[in-house]
Amino acid sequence: MTTHNPPHDLRAAGDPGRPVAAAIDVSKSFGATRALIDVGVSVAPGEAHALVGRNGAGKSTLVSLLTGLVKPDRGRILFDGEPAPPVADRAGWQARAACVYQKSTIIPTLSVAENLFLNRQSDGPRRISWKALRTRAAALLAEYDIDVDPAAAAATLAVDQRQVLEIARALSFGARFIILDEPTAQLDGANIAALFGRLRRLQEAGVAFLFISHHLSEVYEVCQTVTVLRDARHILTAPVAGLDKDELIEAMTGEDRSARAEFAVDRYTPPSAGTAPALRISGLSLTGAFDGVGVTVGGGEIVGLAGAGGSGAVTFGETVAGLHRPGAGTVEVAGRPVRTGSVPDALRAGLGFVPEDRHAQGVIPLRPIAENITLTATDRLGRHGFFTGESLRRAGGALMRRLDVKAEGPDQPVSALSGGNQQKVVMGRALASSPKALVLIRPTAGVDVKSKESLLGTVRQAAEDGCGALLVSDELDDLRIAHRVLVMFKGAVVAEFPSGWGDAELIAAIEGLGGPDAGREPDQDPEQGPDQNHDGVDAPGEGAGHE
Structure with a gap:
């Protein structure tokens, strides 16, 4: 598929005057929990329709109904004006609707071709012709302009390639209605733009999308219509054009804009002379990721570290926390040297850590909340490491009360919580040991507006209590709470912004288009510079050669 020649027009498969998919007054309960109450949504052919709401609003349940995973207790699901097939008719559902989840369903150990035609490798009981399978896959990939080797292992694909592969797989069944669940959560700016371009071209061919995102700016960029759910009910459906952003947030939260938290950042006042920084990183290098990077974070200071995919920012934060062993450089927490490449040593030194992926690195899903949230502080629960369940x-x-975790109680499994509450558990675990410094990587990814405000408020409170924080994120809302923001590009810190920066200049620096102090290397000694080196970045190479 190209910009000028979209694939065969899928609109011919249905009536262009009827919704491609619709839920009409659907309700669903799970035990005593009412997950949806008389909710409706209608998606037209070729439309990108946003579905937004706080975690727990009912979005996931509605997706389950629209993909045939569960049956509504009341109400109807329609495709092209016709009733949805029975839940047991999986082939019927696959021909009508598909969901590309935030967590990929691509099987990494299989090839691209095998993933595209999983359980459809051959017609009937005949033996599989792998050559024919790869030929079919190549034709499908070419139709949608996906430059991937059909024989390649899916594990070698980038995140954006896996997403497009899932979309192509759905279209190969004949589905014209695709649900995208947080499709940009793990993509950088260039890949997001490429994905949005593909979506627009598919819309031109009649494919309809239900677009689920916590990034409201993307809703305004991509979607024509938005539906808001709150507390399991339908609140609003309106054209995106002309809908004020504050109105949209008010519909999601049920609160007047004046009641929402505002993160005005006061000027950072460093501790008294001679006080060790909360976190000092000097000359840190990791082959292929970053080289000679240094950052100093004072006690009570929040330093943002921004960068697009491939900038090295996320890997840098993970290396500081001990997930990777650097080739050179040093890390100190409150003046105590940390053995690089060792998570336990970083923890013992007083470093709290919130990882990027809460599913893979943040929680133990089937274990209780209490166990998850106290994992870093079990030595404080009893003498000599022995403690009781009570x-x-x-x-x-x-900790649940401190973080405002919404749950039945501390014995509830983490897997039963919404994404926002799971992230609060991860944040609570980082704070459980009363750390002197925090490393936070995209701490609000995939959470709703209210949870985001709560999480960022927790970070600010930790800073007010004297903890230093290195906040690694490409989310502008996250970075607004920082006293200053450093920008990484191609493995180096290229710019520094004080609080009060403008969106355009920060984004320009993130995308490699420069910014204030771009490429500057401070020429002052860390202990003697203005504000005790709170001008920004340690000189590259400082501390190199030390573990």
Whole structure:
């Protein structure tokens, strides 16, 4: 598929005057929990329709109904004006609707071709012709302008390639209605733009999208219509054009804009002379990721570190926390040297860590909340490492109240929580050991507006209590709470912005288009520079050669 020649027009498969998919007054309960109450949504052919709401609003349940995973207790699901097939008719559902989830369903150990035609490798009982399978896959990939080797292992694909592969797989069944669940959560700016370009071209061919995102700017960029759910009910459906952003947030939260948190950042006042920084990173290098990077974070200071995919920012944060062993450089927490490449040593030194992927790195899904949220502080629950279940629940409950985790109680499995509450558990675990410094990587990814405000408020409170924080994120809302923001590009810090920066100049620096102090290397000694080196970046190469 090219910009000028979209694939065969899929609109011919249905009536262009009827919604491609619709839920009419659907309700669904799970035990005593009412997950949806008389909710409706209608998606037209070729439309990008946003579905937004706080975690727990009912979005996931509606997706389950629209993809045939569960049956509504009341109401109807229609495709092209016709009733949805029975839940047991999986082939019927696959021909009508598909969901590309935030967590990829591509099987990494299989080839691209095998993933595209999973369980359809051959017609009937005949033996599989792998050559024919790869030929079919190549034709499908070419139709949608996906430059991927059909024989390649899916594990070698980038995140954006896996997403497009899932979309192509759905279209190969004949589905014209595709749900995208947080499709940009793990993409950088260039890949997001490429994905949006593909979506627009597919819309021209009649494909309809239900677009689920917590990034409201993307809703305004991509979608024509938005539906808001709140507390399991339908609140609003309106054209995106002309809908004020504050109105949209008010519909999502049920709160007047004046009641929402504002993160005005005061000027950072460094501790008294001679006080060790909360976090000092000097000359840190990791082959292929970054080279000679240094950052100093004072006690009570929040330093943002921004960068697009491939900038090295996320890998840098992970290396500081001990997930990767650098080739050179040093890390100190409150003046104590940390053995690089060791998560336990970083923890013992007083470093709290919120990883990027809460599913893979953040929580143990089937274990209780209390156990998850206190993992970094079990030595404090009892003498000599021995503690009772009651002390665990008591400590877990206290942290749950501090982070405002919405749950039945500390014994509830983490897997039963919404994404925002799971992220609060991860944040609570980072704070459980009363750290002197925090490394936070995209701490609000995939959470709703209210959870984001709560999480960022927790970071600010930790800073007010004297903890230093290195906040690695490409989310502008995250970075607004920082006292200053450093920008990484191609493995180096290229710019520094004080609080009060403008969106355009920060984005320009993130995309490699420069910014204030771009490429500047401070010429002052870290202990003697203005504000005790709170001008920004340690000189590249400082501390190189030390583990």
